[in-house]
Amino acid sequence: MDLTRAARPEVRMVLDAASGPGGFLATALDAxxxxxxxxxxxxxxxxxxxxxxxxxxxxxxxYRIGDLVNIGEAGELGSFDLITSSRATHHLAVPDLTRFYQQTAGLLASNGWFANVDSMSEGGPWRQRLRDVRADYRVAAGAADQPTHPQINVSPKMSEHFAALRAAGFTEIELVWRVFVTGLVMARKIDPKEFVR
Ligand SMILES: C[S@@+](CC[C@H](N)C(=O)[O-])C[C@H]1O[C@@H](n2cnc3c(N)ncnc32)[C@H](O)[C@@H]1O
Known part of the structure; x- marks a missing residue:
């Protein structure tokens, strides 16, 4: 929220995609x-x-009920200053993730921000290494290391998130925070008139 506020203090409309119990939306509305x-x-x-x-x-x-792949139904084109999503896009296959990002870009106002926190490591040995070390930390902290729900697809890789965001027209795509396999990616839908090379 601090990063968004620094870049766009005038946030009037926020969409939280796959909001669940609404904790992230509450944080945005407080901010x-x-x-x-x-x-x-x-x-x-x-x-x-x-x-x-x-x-x-x-x-x-x-409150609006709908599927992430039809996030375009959440509001009018260009009507949101900030769109957030947390711990949900790992359920999407890459074509659906791309569709979600394309519709998200459509919903954002010019120079609006998108933020997604989710499990999105690269695949291969790094994903397993990071998960193994996370499991060690959880055990040391006395916390369970069990998944809270079944994962039926292979979650998109970090590079696939970045590629899908670029394909959807986002700019200033950045991994702004990461712990083990969980990353927070932010991206901006920039007004082409303000794009500086
Ligand atoms: C782990 S919860 C995260 C909730 C909230 N974003 C958070 O971080 O506290 C995942 C949420 O995603 C929702 N969800 C999963 N797949 C979805 C989909 N395809 N479309 C919309 N919501 C979805 C679930 O109903 C659930 O509320």
Missing amino acids: FPEARGVWFDVSTTMMDEAKANLERFGGRVE
Whole structure:
């Protein structure tokens, strides 16, 4: 949120894609007190949970049920200043991820920001090394190292996220934070008039 605020202090509309219980949307709405938010997720159970969690924001939040591959249904083209997603895109196959990013770019206003935190390491030996060390840390901390839900596809690699974001027209794509296999990628939909080479 601090990175977004530094680059775009005037955030008025936020979309949280696959918002689940709504914790990330709450963080965004606290960070931008003038902003309104759209909660978007495929699960009605999650919507009920989010409505309870986000009650204090009252009419600042709209709730929309839908699939990430149809995220374009979440609002009008060019209507969001910030779109977030967390811990969900690893469920998408690469063509669906590309479709999600293309529609996300369409929903963003010029110079709007997109932020996605998810499991997105490169494949091969590094993914396993990072997972092994993470498991050691969890055991040392007395925490479980079990997946919370089944993973039925092979989650997209970091490079596939970057390629899909570029293909969708995003610029300033950057890995701004990473711990083990979890990365936070930010990208901007820049107005071509402001693009500086
Ligand atoms: C691990 S939870 C993360 C929730 C929230 N973003 C967070 O980080 O606390 C994953 C969420 O993604 C949603 N989800 C999974 N696949 C989805 C899809 N294809 N379209 C929309 N939502 C999806 C689930 O319903 C769930 O709420």
